[in-house]
Amino acid sequence: MIRRGLAVSIASLVILSLAQAALAWADEGAAPIPTDVATPGTDKPSDKKTATATPAVAVPASAAPSCPPAYAPVYIEDWGRLARLTQTDPLIAPKADFWAARQVQANWVVGTGLILGGGAVALGTMEWLTTGELSRTVKSSMVGGVGAALVSFLAYLAFAPDRDDLLTVINQWNLRHPDLRLAP
Numbered sequence: 001m002i003r004r005g006l007a008v009s010i011a012s013l014v015i016l017s018l019a020q021a022a023l024a025w026a027d028e029g030a031a032p033i034p035t036d037v038a039t040p041g042t043d044k045p046s047d048k049k050t051a052t053a054t055p056a057v058a059v060p061a062s063a064a065p066s067c068p069p070a071y072a073p074v075y076i077e078d079w080g081r082l083a084r085l086t087q088t089d090p091l092i093a094p095k096a097d098f099w100a101a102r103q104v105q106a107n108w109v110v111g112t113g114l115i116l117g118g119g120a121v122a123l124g125t126m127e128w129l130t131t132g133e134l135s136r137t138v139k140s141s142m143v144g145g146v147g148a149a150l151v152s153f154l155a156y157l158a159f160a161p162d163r164d165d166l167l168t169v170i171n172q173w174n175l176r177h178p179d180l181r182l183a184p
Contacts, residue, residue: 110152
């Protein structure tokens, strides 16, 4: 039964891939190839003897679609970059600064908790390995270290800004500044 389902899945993937390749091949053949395009490094058009001529279709200016100019959005890697990019807007800059500072603080909390918790677990483990017995202090050191690391991680999850906060600030910026778009 499982082999039959696997065979059907593989067959359907192969069929879909072939269909996509056929569509891509058909789209390539339909595109006209310009003949008077300059070759790289020169200002002269390519040789017309070797190129096949295809008639160019002129589109009247009134029939051209009116769409906004194409732009390349600025991608945001972290909160610090978002805070730097939004400094020009007095409404959005304080929000971005707040969330950037909150991210730094959350990183410090989780880093400190992991270092302290890991240190307590390491000390307890070293004492256990040197003495050979699992005493009450060793157990409490190990449990306390794991607890400190877990609490710091949960505090990070509770206080660190999430993707919704990032998208809120980016969307507010994009609404106010359509000329310079940001993307997460």
